[in-house]
Amino acid sequence: MYTQGLDQADALPDEELSERFEAKVAAEEKVEPTDWMPAAYRTLLTRQIAQHAHSEIVGMLPEGNWISRAPSLRRKGILLAKVQDEAGHGLYLYSAAETLGVTRDELVDQLLSGKAKYSSIFNYPTLTWADCGAIGWLVDGAAIMNQVPLCRCSYGPYARAMVRICREESFHQRQGFEIMTVLAQGSPEQKAMAQESLDRWWWPALMMFGPPDGESVHNDRSMRWKVKRFTNDELRQKFVDMTVPQAHFLGLTLPDPELSFDGEHWTFGEPDWAEFKRVLAGDGPCNKERLAARRDAHADGAWVREAALAHAEKKRG
Amino acid sequence: MGREAWSLWEVFVRSRAGLAHQHVGSLHAADAEMALENARDVYTRRGEGASLWVVPATAIVASDPADSSSFFALDEEFRHPTHYVVPDGVTGI
Numbered sequence A: 001m002y003t004q005g006l007d008q009a010d011a012l013p014d015e016e017l018s019e020r021f022e023a024k025v026a027a028e029e030k031v032e033p034t035d036w037m038p039a040a041y042r043t044l045l046t047r048q049i050a051q052h053a054h055s056e057i058v059g060m061l062p063e064g065n066w067i068s069r070a071p072s073l074r075r076k077g078i079l080l081a082k083v084q085d086e087a088g089h090g091l092y093l094y095s096a097a098e099t100l101g102v103t104r105d106e107l108v109d110q111l112l113s114g115k116a117k118y119s120s121i122f123n124y125p126t127l128t129w130a131d132c133g134a135i136g137w138l139v140d141g142a143a144i145m146n147q148v149p150l151c152r153c154s155y156g157p158y159a160r161a162m163v164r165i166c167r168e169e170s171f172h173q174r175q176g177f178e179i180m181t182v183l184a185q186g187s188p189e190q191k192a193m194a195q196e197s198l199d200r201w202w203w204p205a206l207m208m209f210g211p212p213d214g215e216s217v218h219n220d221r222s223m224r225w226k227v228k229r230f231t232n233d234e235l236r237q238k239f240v241d242m243t244v245p246q247a248h249f250l251g252l253t254l255p256d257p258e259l260s261f262d263g264e265h266w267t268f269g270e271p272d273w274a275e276f277k278r279v280l281a282g283d284g285p286c287n288k289e290r291l292a293a294r295r296d297a298h299a300d301g302a303w304v305r306e307a308a309l310a311h312a313e314k315k316r317g
Numbered sequence B: 001m002g003r004e005a006w007s008l009w010e011v012f013v014r015s016r017a018g019l020a021h022q023h024v025g026s027l028h029a030a031d032a033e034m035a036l037e038n039a040r041d042v043y044t045r046r047g048e049g050a051s052l053w054v055v056p057a058t059a060i061v062a063s064d065p066a067d068s069s070s071f072f073a074l075d076e077e078f079r080h081p082t083h084y085v086v087p088d089g090v091t092g093i
């Protein structure tokens, strides 16, 4: 459906095309793959959608680690379904990125070569079963906060992919919160496990919204082009306001001594931005392990991809 | 990557009997059978569909966005019922 890379209206000068584009986006009209778009818009969208897709794919690994050790058959079924959803999210997003003219192979190459970035959160290890609860509750919770506004993104294929994804994310968050609830209301050991997990995941979850507004490189253009609707700090604040009462319900303590309610919002301490930069630059606890797992999976699947093509060829006769 | 890529397929889902198939997205597959199975796994995990179509992306003929202003010209207002003024007091029209 998406014929790609054709700048159809090339009879017009770029300035005029660019003015029309800006007016269209400002009027909340959607941009579709075959429409003229500034090269910088194409680059920005390609990078953002690709990073998002990579995050869904790498994001399968931390929880995948617990599928074989889930504490019951029900939990195992839920976890499998959740991880399968994330694979689907990766696919919706890769498809959306491809409408901008990049190929799937190029995208996969960028991830496996370490050239592309993905969300810093997935470079932390899942040490206990409670981590599957904390991830669903906090990580998917933060993802929802980020993704709901993206359903109104100016780029049609990205917005449509986000609508599908958001429909599925709510299950992810709820199953995580349920795991945390069961543990928090369980034996002292179970409650301690839930608390210890929250202690480790809280700050990395806050970092998911990206650097503080003053330092964020792409904010202005992203906002003008209606890719982003809220700033990193605005989303972070919304997330904290939503999550603090949930932690109180669980009877767990958020690991932030500066947390206090000002009558309207929860004020909170500063995440360790040096740690954020380190993890993003490749030096987190699991960066090497995650990439190695992706590379192995891709290499191990090569014969399947080739065999499927050979089979299709043979059937065509 | 040194291999021929799987081709692109567009996926259409009929959410329930009585409704038209609707485009939901795309995927890569080696052949039609795999495209259909992948479409089921990727786009209908929660009972979203009662029927699936997969179509090779290359089989779709699309209108040219550069022509859209002439191709979809809307200068014949009289084709719309709103063009006509129904006199006050007249009902059922």
Ligand SMILES: [Fe+2]
Pocket (backbone or CB within 6 Å): A056, A085, A086, A089, A165, A169
């Ligand atoms: Fe996801």
Ligand SMILES: [Fe+2]
Pocket (backbone or CB within 6 Å): A086, A140, A143, A169, A172
């Ligand atoms: Fe998720």
